[in-house]
Amino acid sequence: xxxxxxxxxxxxxxxxxxxxxxxxxxxxxxxxxxxxxxxxxxxxxxxxxxxxxxxxxxxxxxxxxxxxxxxxxxxxxxxxxxxxxxxxxxxxxxxxxxxxxxxxxxxxxxxxxxxxxxxxxxxxxxxxxxxxxxxxxxxxxxxxxxxxxxxxxxxxxxxxxxxxxxxxxxxxxxxxxxxxxxxxxxxxxxxxxxxxxxxxxxxxxxxxxxxxxxxxxxxxxxxxxxxxxxxxxxxxxxxxxxxxxxxxxxxxxxxxxxxxxxxxxxxxxxxxxxxxxxxxxxxxxxxxxxxxxxxxxxxxxxxxxxxxxxxxxxxxxxxxxxxxxxxxxxxxxxxxxxxxxxxxxxxxxxxxxxxxxxxxxxxxxxxxxxxxxxxxxxxxxxxxxxxxxxxxxxxxxxxxxxxxxxxxxxxxxxxxxxxxxxxxxxxxxxxxxxxxxxxxxxxxxxxxxxxxxxxxxxxxxxxxxxxxxxxxxxxxxxxxxxxxxxxxxxxxxxxxxxxxxxxxxxxxxxxxxxxxxxxxxxxxxxxxxxxxxxxxxxxxxxxxxxxxxxxxxxxxxxxxxxxxxxxxxxxxxxxxxxxxxxxxxxxxxxxxxxxxxxxxxxxxxxxxxxxxxxxxxxxxxxxxxxxxxxxxxxxxxxxxxxxxxxxxxxxxxxxxxxxxxxxxxxxxxxxxxxxxxxxxxxxxxxxxxxxxxxxxxxxxxxxxxxxxxxxxxxxxxxxxxxxxxxxxxxxxxxxxxxxxxxxxxxxxxxxxxxxxxxxxxxxxxxxxxxxxxxxxxxxxxxxxxxxxxxxxxxxxxxxxxxxxxxxxxxxxxxxxxxxxxxxxxxxxxxxxxxxxxxxxxxxxxxxxxxxxxxxxxxxxxxxxxxxxxxxxxxxxxxxxxxxxxxxxxxxxxxxxxxxxxxxxxxxxxxxxxxxxxxxxxxx
Numbered sequence: 001x002x003x004x005x006x007x008x009x010x011x012x013x014x015x016x017x018x019x020x021x022x023x024x025x026x027x028x029x030x031x032x033x034x035x036x037x038x039x040x041x042x043x044x045x046x047x048x049x050x051x052x053x054x055x056x057x058x059x060x061x062x063x064x065x066x067x068x069x070x071x072x073x074x075x076x077x078x079x080x081x082x083x084x085x086x087x088x089x090x091x092x093x094x095x096x097x098x099x100x101x102x103x104x105x106x107x108x109x110x111x112x113x114x115x116x117x118x119x120x121x122x123x124x125x126x127x128x129x130x131x132x133x134x135x136x137x138x139x140x141x142x143x144x145x146x147x148x149x150x151x152x153x154x155x156x157x158x159x160x161x162x163x164x165x166x167x168x169x170x171x172x173x174x175x176x177x178x179x180x181x182x183x184x185x186x187x188x189x190x191x192x193x194x195x196x197x198x199x200x201x202x203x204x205x206x207x208x209x210x211x212x213x214x215x216x217x218x219x220x221x222x223x224x225x226x227x228x229x230x231x232x233x234x235x236x237x238x239x240x241x242x243x244x245x246x247x248x249x250x251x252x253x254x255x256x257x258x259x260x261x262x263x264x265x266x267x268x269x270x271x272x273x274x275x276x277x278x279x280x281x282x283x284x285x286x287x288x289x290x291x292x293x294x295x296x297x298x299x300x301x302x303x304x305x306x307x308x309x310x311x312x313x314x315x316x317x318x319x320x321x322x323x324x325x326x327x328x329x330x331x332x333x334x335x336x337x338x339x340x341x342x343x344x345x346x347x348x349x350x351x352x353x354x355x356x357x358x359x360x361x362x363x364x365x366x367x368x369x370x371x372x373x374x375x376x377x378x379x380x381x382x383x384x385x386x387x388x389x390x391x392x393x394x395x396x397x398x399x400x401x402x403x404x405x406x407x408x409x410x411x412x413x414x415x416x417x418x419x420x421x422x423x424x425x426x427x428x429x430x431x432x433x434x435x436x437x438x439x440x441x442x443x444x445x446x447x448x449x450x451x452x453x454x455x456x457x458x459x460x461x462x463x464x465x466x467x468x469x470x471x472x473x474x475x476x477x478x479x480x481x482x483x484x485x486x487x488x489x490x491x492x493x494x495x496x497x498x499x500x501x502x503x504x505x506x507x508x509x510x511x512x513x514x515x516x517x518x519x520x521x522x523x524x525x526x527x528x529x530x531x532x533x534x535x536x537x538x539x540x541x542x543x544x545x546x547x548x549x550x551x552x553x554x555x556x557x558x559x560x561x562x563x564x565x566x567x568x569x570x571x572x573x574x575x576x577x578x579x580x581x582x583x584x585x586x587x588x589x590x591x592x593x594x595x596x597x598x599x600x601x602x603x604x605x606x607x608x609x610x611x612x613x614x615x616x617x618x619x620x621x622x623x624x625x626x627x628x629x630x631x632x633x634x635x636x637x638x639x640x641x642x643x644x645x646x647x648x649x650x651x652x653x654x655x656x657x658x659x660x661x662x663x664x665x666x667x668x669x670x671x672x673x674x675x676x677x678x679x680x681x682x683x684x685x686x687x688x689x690x691x692x693x694x695x696x697x698x699x700x701x702x703x704x705x706x707x708x709x710x711x712x713x714x715x716x717x718x719x720x721x722x723x724x725x726x727x728x729x730x731x732x733x734x735x736x737x738x739x740x741x742x743x744x745x746x747x748x749x750x751x752x753x754x755x756x757x758x759x760x761x762x763x764x765x766x767x768x769x770x771x772x773x774x775x776x777x778x779x780x781x782x783x784x785x786x787x788x789x790x791x792x793x794x795x796x797x798x799x800x801x802x803x804x805x806x807x808x809x810x811x812x813x814x815x816x817x818x819x820x821x822x823x824x825x826x827x828x829x830x831x832x833x834x835x836x837x838x839x840x841x842x843x844x845x846x847x848x849x850x851x852x853x854x855x856x857x858x859x860x861x862x863x864x865x866x867x868x869x870x871x872x873x874x875x876x877x878x879x880x881x882x883x884x885x886x887x888x889x890x891x892x893x894x895x896x897x898x899x900x901x902x903x904x905x906x907x908x909x910x911x912x913x914x915x916x917x918x919x920x921x922x923x
Contacts, residue, residue, distance in 0.1 A: 027060060027100065027111065030074060030351045034096020035435045036425060038081065038418075039116045041109055041145030041155065042074045043067065044101040044353050046281045047249040048108065060111060063103035065249070065281070066360055068405045069308060070147065071353050072340075073169070074099050076411045077144055079339045080418035089426055093434045098140060101353070102151055104248065104279070109151045113158045116140045120437055133162045134441065141425075141442050142167065142449075144417045148279070149173035149220035150247065156185045163443035167420060169413040172303060173220045174227050177466035184446055186467040188416040189303070189328050190495060192224050198326060198473055198493045199275060199300055200231035205500070206511070208273045208519040209237050209540045209557075211300075214261060214286070215277040218247035224277040224302070238521065238540035240271045249281050258286055262293055272519035275300040280308045291316050298517060301325030306476055309405040312485045323478035324514070326493070328409030329471045331456055336411055340402050409474065416454075416461060416469065421445075423454035470495050477510055527554050528574040530561045546574035549736060570737045581733070584809040585741040586650050593650045596816045603643035603823060607636050610831045617838050620845045631675050635830065638672035642823045649812040658727040658743035663718040665819060666754045670714035672826065673761040674707045680768035680785060681706075714757055721750035732807070740809055759796065762789050784829035791825030 029044060046065025081095045100112035117127045120137040130136060142165040146152045152171035159166050160183055168176075168187040176182050177191050203211060213228065215221035221244065229239060243261040246254045265274065274297050276283060283305045291314070298321055305311055306325025349355070425434065428448045432439045453462045461469055473493040478485055490510055492501040502508050525531055525544035530553055532543045547553050551561035552575040564571050564578035571578045586593050614632050617623050623632070641664060648661035681701050725747035732740035745751045766789035799818040806814050837845055 027115070028098055029101045029353055030078065030097070030099040032078070032081075032096050032350065034085075034094040035437070036093060037096045037098060037140040038421060039112070039140040039143040039145075040074065040077050040097055040099035041102050041112060041143065041147075041151065042070050042077075042099060043104040043147055043151070044070050044074065045103045048103050048105050060108065061103075063101055063108070066353075066356060067280070067310075068357070068402070069280070069310065069407055069410075071357055072402060072406050073147070073410055073414055074353060075339070075343070076333075076336055076414040077418060079336050080415045083335065084418065084422040089422055090429070090434070093425070093429060095422070095425075102146055102148075104148065104151075104281075106151055106154045109146055109155050110158065113143075113155045116143055116164070117158065117162060134443065136162060136441065137438050138162060138164065138442060140164070141440075141445055142421050144169065144414070144421070146171065148218075149176065149223075150218040152176060152185065153182070153219055156182045159184050162441075163446050165421070165424075165442060165446045165449050167417040167449075169417050170303070170410060171220075173223045175219070175223055177468055179465075179467060182467075184443075186420075186449065186463050186469075188413045188420065188461075188469045188471070190470045190472070191466070191468050192227055194470065194493075194495045195303060195326055195473065196224065196228035196231045197498065198475075198495075199228060200235045200237055201498060202324070202475070202500070203232070203237050203273065203275075203300070204235040206273075206514045206517075208298075208517075210240055210271055210273075210519050210521040210538075211237060212265060212268060212271045212274040213239050213242045213277070214274060215242070215244055216247045216279060216282065217244045221247065221277055228275060228277070236539065238538040240268050240521070240538070245278065245282055245286075247279075254282075254285070258282075258289060261286070262289055262295065265290075265295055265297070266293065270519070270521060271297075272517055273298045273300065275302075276305075277302045278304065280305045280310060283308070283311050284314065287311060287314055287317060287320055291319055294319065296321040298514070298519070299323045301476075303327050303409070303473070307407045307409060307487050309407075312478060312487065317478075317485055318480050322514070322517075324490070325476045325478075325487075326473045327407070327476055328413050329474055329492070330408040331412035331415065332458060333406070333408055333411045333415070336406070336415075337403055340406075343402070412456075416456060416471075419454050419456060420449060420452060420461070420463075424449040424452045427452060475500065479510075525553075525557050527556060527558075527576040529553060530558050547571070549573050551575070552577055566733055567731060568739065579737075581737060581739045583741055584738045585652055586809050586812045588651055590650075590809075592810060592813050596646060596813060596820065597650065599820050599824075600643045600646045600816075603820065603827065604640055606827060607640045607643065610827075610835060611636050613835050613838055614831075617845070620838065622834050622837050622845050631679065632831075635672050635675045638668045638675070639823055639827050641668040642672070642819060646816045646819055649816050653729045653741050653743050655728055658729055659722055661743070662727060662745070662751065662754065663722065666718050666758065667711065667714055669758055669822070670761065671707070671711045673758060673765060674710040676765045676785060676788075676826070676830070677710065677761060677768070678703045678706055680765050710761060714754065717750070717754050717757060721747060721754065725750060734807060738809075740807070740811075742809075742811060755796065759793070762792050765789055766793070784833055788826040788829035791829070792822045795821040795825070 029042075030040075044067055045063035046067060047063070048061035049064045077099065078097065081097055084090060085094050098116075100108070100115075102109040102112065114127055116139055118139050119126060119128050120139050128136070143155070143159060144167050146155060146168065147170040149171040152166070152168050153173070153176065156166055156176070163184045166185050168185070168189070170189060171187055172189055172192045172195060174191045174193045176185050176187065177193075203209075211232075213225055215225045225242060225244075232239060241264055243257075243264055245257050245261065248254075265271070276286075276299055278286065283301075296319060301323055303326050306323075306327045311317070424445055428434070428440055428445055434440070450463055450467065453460055455461070461471070463469055472495050474489050475491040475493060476487045477490045479488045480486070481488075490502065490507040492503075493499075494501060502511065521536070521538060521541040522531075522534075523544065525542075529544045529546055532545045533539065534541050534543055547561035550564050550566065550569075550571050552564060552571045553561045554576050568581055569578035570581050588594075588597075611633065614623050614629065618629055623629070645661060645664045645668065648657045648664070651657070678701075682703075727743050727746045730742055730744035732742050734740075766786060769783075769785035769789060795818050799814065803811070803814050
């Protein structure tokens with residue numbers, strides 16, 4: 001025996017004696033024997049009575065401030081255990097209990113826990129220190145409680161030593177789900193993670209984003225506030241202020257802190273919603289003073305006090321505003337109601353809280369129900385006497401009063417905790433004789449309890465991997481009915497789907513009323529506006545600015561305006577939606593397009609008319625001097641194609657029209673300018689008297705190769721353009737409200753090269769035409785060709801800046817106008833003078849008139865020429881008066897080279913007459 005004492009070191013936990021606690025048994029609140037003992041921890045009193053700020057001796061102090069609702073929770077545990085004992089769940093096995101009052105203090109709870117851990121059936125209240133507690137038999141097998149998370153954390157750390165199961169009915173701190181730190185802790189309520197998530201969801205759903213938060217300075221309060229802050233931020237809800245109150249009523253600074261908190265609430269006038277994570281006695285004191293200061297807000301209640309009758313029955317509580325709270329889901333507690341109906345106080349009852357309640361109730365029975373709870377709480381601090389017989393005759397202290405103070409959600413949670421332990425013991429005792437105290441250890445019960453499935457008669461339950469029982473929440477509203485404040489159910493909160501289930505129309509109406517109350521830092525931004533951050537650190541404080549152009553917002557309080565689809569949509573400033581852009585292009589119905597088409601058709605009519613006139617006067621000197629029928633027709637066809645090609649610039653752009661319109665213009669206009677180049681060379685060659693220039697022009701003048709080569713170069717340029725970077729249809733979205741369908745040229749360089757090449761040929765034509773501008777007037781086109789080229793250059797030089805600065809659907813019209821001007825300029829200057837002579841001056845369109853014109857020109861030019869320079873080659877004349885290919889008139893001039901020029905005007909006249917005679921034969 002001595003060796004055993006040496007090996008097993010026992011240490012005594014001496015529970016100090018002070019007033020009511022003289023022996024450890026005095027510390028027990030309620031006890032009942034059984035084969036298997038279950039411990040219970042309940043804060044039956046609000047606080048410990050202390051005369052000093054800090055304790056000086058390690059003594060258990062007297063508890064004061066009787067809490068009726070918690071007293072009812074102890075009765076719920078007793079009732080649930082008795083229900084199991086009276087059922088067939090544990091056949092032959094009776095559950096006993098030891099319930100302790102924590103007095104809302106960690107110290108008292110720790111003292112009770114030491115007794116739970118003390119060795120079973122030991123004459124001394126001792127906890128034996130061992131390296132392995134696997135075979136250790138403590139006083140109890142499991143513990144139900146505590147209510148407050150702060151106390152449960154401390155108790156759980158001690159129970160972890162022996163892995164004794166602890167099932168809490170009200171401790172909701174999220175940290176308790178951590179099975180590394182709290183491996184033996186379980187609970188029949190959800191974690192605060194879900195409660196804070198539900199609160200944030202409710203606040204957002206109601207349209208509030210500027211709120212206050214009150215909490216206690218303990219593990220529960222700080223953790224709940226931190227979790228709620230995270231959930232609030234995720235829902236774009238800002239916390240305007242956070243006030244922390246001392247956790248215990250014994251703290252002398254609590255009154256000062258409550259007053260400071262109320263001043264803060266009054267100062268924050270825009271905050272109309274306050275979330276409260278406080279204990280019942282905190283809320284009672286806070287609300288009492290708030291009523292005095294006429295503070296009216298929306299109070300979001302945590303499960304700690306949302307159904308507390310003590311607070312609901314505060315006089316004039318309705319003046320505080322609205323209270324919306326979260327409470328644990330209710331179950332069927334009708335049997336507990338019946339239990340209260342039959343509750344009696346007997347002399348042999350080992351139930352100290354029941355005796356105390358009978359005592360204080362006897363002293364306060366003359367008080368109205370509204371003030372009765374406060375009278376009981378205050379009276380518990382005094383020494384009272386009561387008449388047991390009289391109390392018993394009073395149907396045990398008005399049982400309906402006790403039922404009125406029942407919190408259904410908590411009662412159901414306690415029932416579930418007892419049922420979970422009962423079912424776990426049943427599973428464990430199927431192969432054991434549990435009437436013997438040493439049949440199993442607490443850690444074995446913990447293993448079974450974690451996986452047990454149990455029922456309350458209607459629903460099945462089991463603990464999740466974190467040891468939590470996620471039953472969900474009821475959302476309640478304090479509502480005055482028949483002059484009394486009543487807790488009414490508004491909705492249910494589904495934890496899994498994060499939604500509120502509202503079943504009644506009345507509840508829906510209440511939700512709509514809540515939404516009408518504003519609690520915002522800034523005025524709500526209407527659709528068409530967005531929030532702009534201010535200097536405040538809170539994102540909920542902002543200014544409202546209008547959405548810029550091409551942006552919209554279709555909801556209130558949007559952080560950013562949504563960008564419209566730039567390609568197909570547009571929106572004006574402060575728009576609530578996007579509008580489809582109107583597709584525009586130079587349509588056939590457009591008035592400008594109709595005008596341009598009219599000019600094009602008129603040009604084609606001119607071309608046809610000129611062709612007819614030239615065909616009918618094919619053998620006249622004017623037509624022959626124009627280069628002959630082939631050149632004229634070729635040029636007229638080019639003009640007709642240019643006029644017709646303008647149609648490809650009008651109408652809805654297509655890939656084919658985009659490709660064909662520029663290449664058609666480039667090739668046909670190049671062919672036309674090439675013909676003009678040949679005409680310029682021919683005229684200059686026919687009437688040139690400069691031997692050197694004449695020799696050069698003879699070598700250069702190759703009509704067919706020149707036309708083919710000049711045109712082929714343009715064909716090559718256009719082909720490369722189409723192959724490498726072909727024009728295509730493009731949607732131009734530069735203009736804010738319309739989409740311009742236009743042809744994107746593909747390569748600006750290729751487009752420039754094409755136009756530049758035409759300009760180069762035109763410049764050469766201009767140079768040759770300018771050289772021969774003073775030749776015979778009636779039959780010489782050089783002067784008009786010069787004007788035509790000038791018109792072309794002016795038009796296209798003007799086109800470049802206009803085209804570069806013009807945008808919109810009328811951009812193609814700019815190029816059409818330039819093409820028409822160029823075409824009309826060349827057509828008019830090339831063919832209209834000839835037509836005028838043919839139609840209006842027919843007398844000059846004869847052989848004799850033509851010879852006379854040549855004679856006059858030769859006579860005029862002889863003054864400035866040496867006699868040796870006036871000889872004209874027959875071929876030159878033939879070329880000037882016939883087609884590009886010399887005919888049979890070469891023989892008419894075979895004797896020309898024998899004429900000798902004579903000096904002086906007299907001899908020139910004779911030579912000229914001789915020349916005219918010889919030319920007349922060829923005409």
